[in-house]
Each structure stands twice: as C-alpha cells, then as structure tokens.
Amino acid sequence: MDINKELGKVNKEIKALANKVEKLIVAIGKLEKSKPKTVKVKAAKKASVKKPATKSKAVKKAPAKKAATKKKTAKKAPAKKQTTEKTQKLSAIETVLAIINGSEMGVNTAELMKQTGFNAKKVHNNVFKLKKQGKIKAEKKGVYVKA
Numbered sequence: 254m255d256i257n258k259e260l261g262k263v264n265k266e267i268k269a270l271a272n273k274v275e276k277l278i279v280a281i282g283k284l285e286k287s288k289p290k291t292v293k294v295k296a297a298k299k300a301s302v303k304k305p306a307t308k309s310k311a312v313k314k315a316p317a318k319k320a321a322t323k324k325k326t327a328k329k330a331p332a333k334k335q336t337t338e339k340t341q342k343l344s345a346i347e348t349v350l351a352i353i354n355g356s357e358m359g360v361n362t363a364e365l366m367k368q369t370g371f372n373a374k375k376v377h378n379n380v381f382k383l384k385k386q387g388k389i390k391a392e393k394k395g396v397y398v399k400a
Contacts (some may be wrong), residue, residue, distance in 0.1 A: 345371065349379040353389050359398040 275382045352368050353360050380397060383389045390400045
C-alpha cells in the first residue's frame with residue numbers, strides 16, 4: 254500500500270512538471286515572436302515551432318514516464334535561443350568602442366562619424382560615456398585610443 258501511495262505522488266509530480274514544460278514552450282514561442290526579425294531568427298523560429306508541436310503531442314499521448322524523458326529535449330530548445338542572441342546588432346557604444354579598439358594610432362570624431370553613420374552629438378555622447386567608464390582615453394584633442 255505504501256508503494257502505491259508513493260507511485261501516485263510521483264505520477265502527480267510528473268504531470269505537474271509536464272504542464273510546466275508546456276507553459277515554458279508557449280512562453281518561449283511568445284518571446285521569439287517579439288524579437289526583431291532577421292534571417293537567422295526566422296530559421297530558429299521554424300525549428301522551434303515544429304518541436305513544441307511534437308512535444309505537446311508526445312506528452313498527451315505518452316504515459317507519464319515518457320513525459321519525464323521528453324523534458325530532457327525541452328532543455329535543448331533554449332540553446333537555439335542563444336544562437337539568435339549572437340546575431341543581434343551592437344549598441345552604439347559598442348560600435349564606437351570597437352572602432353576605437355581596432356585602430357592603433359587612434360580615431361578622431363570625424364572618422365567615427367564617417368564609419369558609424371552617427372551624427373556628431375551621438376558620437377560625442379558615446380565617447381563621453383566610454384571615457385567616463387575608463388575604456389578609452391584622449392590621446393590629444395579629438396583623437397581617442399583604447400585605455
């Protein structure tokens with residue numbers, strides 16, 4: 254009798270976990286839809302849309318023990334999310350910092366405006382923030398090098 258009670262408890266816990274996995278799959282799908290669209294994101298969306306459909310079918314048709322084995326595949330879905338994060342554009346500060354770090358002799362503000370396409374105010378604000386953070390320094394007036 255004690256074994257039957259324990260098995261009943263385990264069965265309830267597995268069902269609860271299966272429900273949580275389904276909710277997470279839905280939440281991941283919503284997050285992927287709200288991201289900016291790029292070519293790589295679209296490919297990830299197609300793959301992630303196909304997998305949750307198969308998981309939900311497997312969870313509904315399969316016994317409780319097989320649902321527990323499907324949870325392991327649910328952990329693999331966020332890995333694709335990480336690959337889409339790598340394709341995101343750099344922020345303005347990161348762009349300016351990359352250009353300054355890439356030059357050996359330093360870059361002036363006119364060159365930064367030319368390479369980034371930013372206006373003078375945006376370049377000056379980003380340079381100010383980077384200097385305040387200690388990531389760059391002014392070699393001479395208007396010429397910046399990495400710190």
